[in-house]
Amino acid sequence: MKRQTAVTARREASRAVANAMASSGDSTPVALIAGNGQLPLQALAELERAGRAALVIAIKGEADERTRKRASAELGWGEIGRLYAFLKKNGCREILLIGGVAKRPDFSAVLGDLGTLKRLPTIIRALAGGDDSLLTKVIRLFEDEGYQVVGIKDVAPGLxxxxxxxxxxxxxxxxxxxxxxxxxxxxxxxxxxxxxxxxxxxxxxxxxxxxxxxxxxxxxxxxxxxxxxxxxxxxxxxxxxxxxxxxxxxxxxxxxxxxxxxxxxxxxxxxxxxxxxxxxxxxxxxxxxxxxxxxxxxxxxxxxxxxxxxxx
Structure with missing residues (x-):
């Protein structure tokens, strides 16, 4: 079955950028935004074996205790501004969304995070539609900020x-x-x-x-x-x-x-x-x-x- 759709094109473009970074010796860390389960730590281990720097951002209320212990930051859904500040401070350009999410994102607790408030209309629009539509829109939120969302196939294909x-x-x-x-x-x-x-x-x-x-x-x-x-x-x-x-x-x-x-x-x-x-x-x-x-x-x-x- 052929799956040559717009999302496929975006995925291929993301992979091309990731490969170009790897071939040019890019040492910027990959940001692992981690949900639940053991996959975030397994992806981190794969990256470390490949000699690639990585930083873990644990999602509050989702990431397991072991993942939180390895995390450089732990942020909730309402802390988008803090997330972008963390990525910029640490020079992250690539993002890997890894692990399960048991609950639908809740952006109700946004007070105190101006970055989230500024983007709230876009975020609310992203919550409409099915799960696949939601995830595609979340990717687009990062891409609109200039980041590359990569997949497991790009950075940890052994999984x-x-x-x-x-x-x-x-x-x-x-x-x-x-x-x-x-x-x-x-x-x-x-x-x-x-x-x-x-x-x-x-x-x-x-x-x-x-x-x-x-x-x-x-x-x-x-x-x-x-x-x-x-x-x-x-x-x-x-x-x-x-x-x-x-x-x-x-x-x-x-x-x-x-x-x-x-x-x-x-x-x-x-x-x-x-x-x-x-x-x-x-x-x-x-x-x-x-x-x-x-x-x-x-x-x-x-x-x-x-x-x-x-x-x-």
Whole structure:
């Protein structure tokens, strides 16, 4: 499926700038604006291994304790002015938005931050629309201030899922048909900017991700098993997580991790599929080891379009 949209063009432009900075030996720090989960620290470790300076700005009420301990600043949603002052003071030109955000941004506490008050009309407009629309507008807020928003693929590609069977457990033939069906369902969800995940069991879609998130969706799947609404001989079914067709891949990538494996096992599923190159595996070694031990497969789905004749 081709995704050559306006957001794709902006992403490619951002990547070109990031590559140009790297090739010219640019030593300015990358600003990691960190939400919840362990991905912010994993991205920081990848940057440090690559010899790239990075500064963490923890989002109040979202970032984990470990992330806050590594943070150079901790700011709330209503402190946009202070954020821009921090970026300018530390010479940051690139921004990576990383980690989950459990709550929709709340800009009600803006008193005392003139930078936020000045930008409040633009911020309010950014809050309208679905999640994908919101994230795209947040990126634009930074770009309008002269910053480059980069993605994991630009600065920490090692965190992205690769294609193929990633663990030691192989999917059965019936698993592949469930995978294909759930993948088609995620495409329909993405077109409506609703969610990134779906579950199919026995050639039947039994759950679609909404505002509650993947974990709650998987818990619903477990409830369906317990109440007899979904039946199968042994474990069956596949969770698929994939980026929305028009999604800007710099933010909010579909993610799986150890907790996803636990919930998929509790839901009686056979395995998990994540978009290769467009999805993240948090705590990759632990996630794959836990899946192998549980007998669940994890597959990276290659969504890249086939090469055109003459492209080789």
């Amino acid at each position: 992205l899922a690769s294609s193929g069977v990633l663990g030691n457990v192989q999917p059965a033939d019936t698993d592949w048909s469930d995978l294909e069906l759930a993948l088609r369902a995620t495409d329909r969800l993405g077109e409506l900017d609703i969610g990134q995940a779906a579950v199919a069991v026995g050639n039947r879609v039994i759950a679609l991700e909404g505002a509650e998130g993947t974990d709650a969706m998987l818990q619903r799947c477990a409830d369906l098993r317990q109440t007899g609404r979904v039946r199968s001989k042994g474990r069956a079914g596949v969770l698929v997580k994939a980026a929305k067709p028009s999604q800007d891949l710099r933010v909010d990538l579909p993610t799986v991790g150890p907790r996803t494996v636990e919930l998929a096992l509790a839901a009686g599923l056979s395995g998990i599929a994540i978009e290769a190159g467009g999805g993240l595996i948090a705590d990759k070694e632990e996630t794959l080891a836990k899946a192998d031990k549980a007998g669940l497969f994890i597959v990276g789905i290659d969504r890249s379009p086939p090469a055109e004749p003459g492209d080789r």
